[in-house]
Amino acid sequence: MKICVLVGSPKGEDSVTLQTVLYWEKMFPGHSWEFLQVGRQIKKLEKDFEEAAGKLEAADLLLFCYPVYTFIVPSQLHRFIELMKIQISSGNLHIAGKKAAQITTSKHFYDVTALAFIKENCQDMGLSYLGALSADMEDLLHKKGQKEARQFFRYIMWRAGKGICDPVIKRPAERPFYYVPMPEKKVKWEPVASEKGKKRPENEVVIVTDLSDNPLDPSASRVLSEMIADFRSRYQGPSRVVDLAQYPFKGGCLGCFRCASDGVCIYKDGFDRFLREEIQTAAAIVYAFQIRDHSMGARFKMYDDRQFCNGHRTVTMGMPVGYLVCGNLDEEPNLRMIMEARADVGGNFLAGIAADGKGVCDLAAELTYALRTGISLPKRFYGVGGLKIFRDLIFQMRGLMKEDHRFYKEHKFYDFPQNQPGKIAFMYLAGAMMTNPVMRKKMGGKMTEGMLLPYRKVLEEAQAKRK
Numbered sequence: 001m002k003i004c005v006l007v008g009s010p011k012g013e014d015s016v017t018l019q020t021v022l023y024w025e026k027m028f029p030g031h032s033w034e035f036l037q038v039g040r041q042i043k044k045l046e047k048d049f050e051e052a053a054g055k056l057e058a059a060d061l062l063l064f065c066y067p068v069y070t071f072i073v074p075s076q077l078h079r080f081i082e083l084m085k086i087q088i089s090s091g092n093l094h095i096a097g098k099k100a101a102q103i104t105t106s107k108h109f110y111d112v113t114a115l116a117f118i119k120e121n122c123q124d125m126g127l128s129y130l131g132a133l134s135a136d137m138e139d140l141l142h143k144k145g146q147k148e149a150r151q152f153f154r155y156i157m158w159r160a161g162k163g164i165c166d167p168v169i170k171r172p173a174e175r176p177f178y179y180v181p182m183p184e185k186k187v188k189w190e191p192v193a194s195e196k197g198k199k200r201p202e203n204e205v206v207i208v209t210d211l212s213d214n215p216l217d218p219s220a221s222r223v224l225s226e227m228i229a230d231f232r233s234r235y236q237g238p239s240r241v242v243d244l245a246q247y248p249f250k251g252g253c254l255g256c257f258r259c260a261s262d263g264v265c266i267y268k269d270g271f272d273r274f275l276r277e278e279i280q281t282a283a284a285i286v287y288a289f290q291i292r293d294h295s296m297g298a299r300f301k302m303y304d305d306r307q308f309c310n311g312h313r314t315v316t317m318g319m320p321v322g323y324l325v326c327g328n329l330d331e332e333p334n335l336r337m338i339m340e341a342r343a344d345v346g347g348n349f350l351a352g353i354a355a356d357g358k359g360v361c362d363l364a365a366e367l368t369y370a371l372r373t374g375i376s377l378p379k380r381f382y383g384v385g386g387l388k389i390f391r392d393l394i395f396q397m398r399g400l401m402k403e404d405h406r407f408y409k410e411h412k413f414y415d416f417p418q419n420q421p422g423k424i425a426f427m428y429l430a431g432a433m434m435t436n437p438v439m440r441k442k443m444g445g446k447m448t449e450g451m452l453l454p455y456r457k458v459l460e461e462a463q464a465k466r467k
């Protein structure tokens, strides 16, 4: 089979993920392999797509090979997918009907959303999707990981031979783009008392957006601007717009880890400072974007990836966030999950998602409420699970990720269960009592009663406060 590997890592030939593909190349002779360095050479590919188109068209199987970057794929690969779609729509790339599969490596922090993103885009381009291997960075170093890698390759070859692929999710081909603001009332603003020494007003909202033109949807940026204007007219506090289309990014995150110990990015485009001084100083953030390729678009992805200079630190913790979305969000469960999970992991109150004009007024009201009350709710599975992965990772890598380690210690993120010797000893005692038939009989329903004792105390205290 002719396999074209789309190497999405900006590390190019030094990519960890690529090593599994090279392993397959050695283990399964008889296939031809072509490598497209889309992560490393994106700027060149933006200028000239012809050679890449030739390689893609000559292949039977397109193999997406990339690291998970902030819930999805590196911005460079995201951009390449944008380019592929533009080429397809202008009749310069013909790949419909070819087979597609993906291999990614990560620490499994939201690998699921990255996998769904690639699958959705493959299916948009008419590719027959065969499956995904999501491996830990180090899997290939162990016999088990090598076996799984071999099994996966045989599996997709078997699927390809049998003509079995994943069923396509049906979506409407087009949707009309128009914006009709909801006839809602303005929100009454009750000012938040400002704290001394803070540079910006306590209720300032920064609206981060990408207003660049979308060649596949020319009206989208106008619609998005209208949504932003509508939001600003309804939100009674101060607001600012940061248009990422105007920001002079030097490029996407290179995954070089230079920022790991001191938080300073290798690029000299001032983004790390901009982030800290222009975004993180606001009271709340609203992300306004048009749905592009089942995501927020490659430019927004560049902004997300470049935040790696903050490492794994939840630096906007406590800031409410909201979304203004231009596009049919009902069709995008994976994107919705990314938005919800981001807020949950980051410790941000999600004040609302307004899509296609619906809910703009509610978002303004909820942000106002969130800023006035400082509401903060417990994390759910998305946040709890995600932070456990980070906790274990940073603890292991604390020698390198010095800033992260400091932050995790300071914010008590190292909540390892073994740090609770009292609780563990108590459970041993309870376990010993429950395995003894005499004790178990004696205890009867006292176990549940015992568990409720501390809650009773809380209720009694609440009762006492009422008096």
Ligand SMILES: Cc1cc2nc3c(=O)[nH]c(=O)nc-3n(C[C@H](O)[C@H](O)[C@H](O)COP(=O)(O)O)c2cc1C
Residues within 6 Å of the ligand: 009, 010, 011, 014, 015, 016, 017, 018, 066, 067, 068, 069, 070, 071, 072, 105, 106, 107, 108, 109, 110, 111, 136, 137, 253, 254, 255, 256, 305, 306, 308
């Ligand atoms: C900017 C950036 C973002 C990352 N985001 C994630 C992530 O969301 N989830 C995860 O599990 N790992 C994440 N990682 C770790 C990479 O996925 C992991 O190191 C991968 O194996 C690197 O593969 P490569 O050498 O092929 O680039 C991130 C790394 C970088 C540099």
